[in-house]
Amino acid sequence: AQKITQTQPGMFVQEKEAVTLDCTYDTSDQSYGLFWYKQPSSGEMIFLIYQGSYDEQNATEGRYSLNFQKARKSANLVISASQLGDSAMYFCAKKRPGANNLFFGTGTRLTVIP
């Protein structure tokens, strides 16, 4: 099985500050995709951002950016200008092209402090 590691079970950040959520992964694949999902207390899984292993630029989506370091096998999520609504669980996930499983890490619970 693919191993996705999120070493921070919980993180706190002050409102309006930036925060980085860590994600590392094991792989021998050359081609793969990396994802971040947000799960608020209501429980749904919300897609945030995607990075392809061959993408030369780091992915960005609004306040979300992905710090992708392929050699280190890391795909950290950066949230800028944190808002109270960012308080949630965040999951990193990885998928091989054509495969039928999206492998998830164990998640990081982010709490934004007013």
Next chain:
Amino acid sequence: NAGVTQTPKFQVLKTGQSMTLQCAQDMNHNSMYWYRQDPGMGLRLIYYSASEGTTDKGEVPNGYNVSRLNKREFSLRLESAAPSQTSVYFCASSEAGGWGYTFGSGTRLTVV
């Protein structure tokens, strides 16, 4: 709104009871998935259906069966529920081999 619809949202079962979790998507996706989410373990794949008429086991299939009723619908059945199956269940769909997964809102199942 287009998306993945799961029913029911909550369910309590007694050990040994059976039930079926329903999932339907209206995005014309070929592939559908059932995941379970347990505390501290992220989401794990139970079964998937790469296309209509096919189903395959994922990481944790024991105790479950699935049916791909048609392109839209993919159901998950617990024949004899056990407390270890207490979890939150998510259905998802994607284009065949596609990157983007759309998740349903989840079913919180408690087996007592």
